[in-house]
Amino acid sequence: MRSVEEMVRVLRQRGLRITPQRRAILELLASDASHPTAEELFRRTREKLPDISRMTVYSTLGELVSMGELVEMRTDVEGVGRYDPNTDSHHHLLCLRCRSLVDIPARPGGVHISVPDALGYRIVRSQVTLYGYCPACQRAEG
Amino acid sequence: MRSVEEMVRVLRQRGLRITPQRRAILELLASDASHPTAEELFRRTREKLPDISRMTVYSTLGELVSMGELVEMRTDVEGVGRYDPNTDSHHHLLCLRCRSLVDIPARPGGVHISVPDALGYRIVRSQVTLYGYCPACQRAEG
DNA sequence: ATGGATGCAAAGGGTTTGCAGACGA
């Protein structure tokens, strides 16, 4: 995700208002690489704005997603939506024990993906998620 | 997924009983490459067994998943779980318009994935899903 | 016959909807 000020400008260009609630959500997203859920963002915004409602969080996330400034994602093993401020092409790594989700750069030494001819489909996006156990959880479990 | 008879044998080996409900679910899964949801399987089993309950479907799917005979998956854009009888390594292609989900073979000319060193994670499974528009929906939308 | 499986009901989590009142532009 871009900086908070860039995002504010983008929202204004679209005719959307900058409320304290929206600003708080943007500030959290701009500094969060943990792929938080709506509930986590709700809990954290409430620390600054105790009266914010869950619904405002969902609504703002929905706006950002439809604007293409935020990506909604899910994993195979979780029903909840997670929100990814990183709109560049990259992949994901989920720890099946602690449920932490981290980014993998798309190219350098990481995962490589190529689609020569996907059955005539016009591809607009790809999702690559690896499931495993992070170093800390490997030590903890043995 | 293996044939129905193979699955019946596997279930018996695990001490599980072969009820008409379970057999009906196995029969549907063995001949279904559409990655159905629990609700779709419930609806289709009810055509043969009108008194089957949704809960029996969930329960049987859960058994098969925990046995590794069935894979539960989700896409970025859907909250529901889908069930994949194909436990071989392969990838997926989702049409964002009609929501049909098809398999892509893992290797021949399709997607290639390699993980030299995934940040010290021990990888146990990978998920690759491409999002786009199928040929029929491209024609329909233009 | 006996313990696992079924089906019902209810509860649970995540998300969406409808609307009166509040407030950013």
Next chain:
DNA sequence: TCGTCTGCAAACCCTTTGCATCCAT
């Protein structure tokens, strides 16, 4: 001021849980 945004409540969908009854073995 005006039109959007907020927050509440309720509803919705998907899934899980608890339990009495049933039935495959």
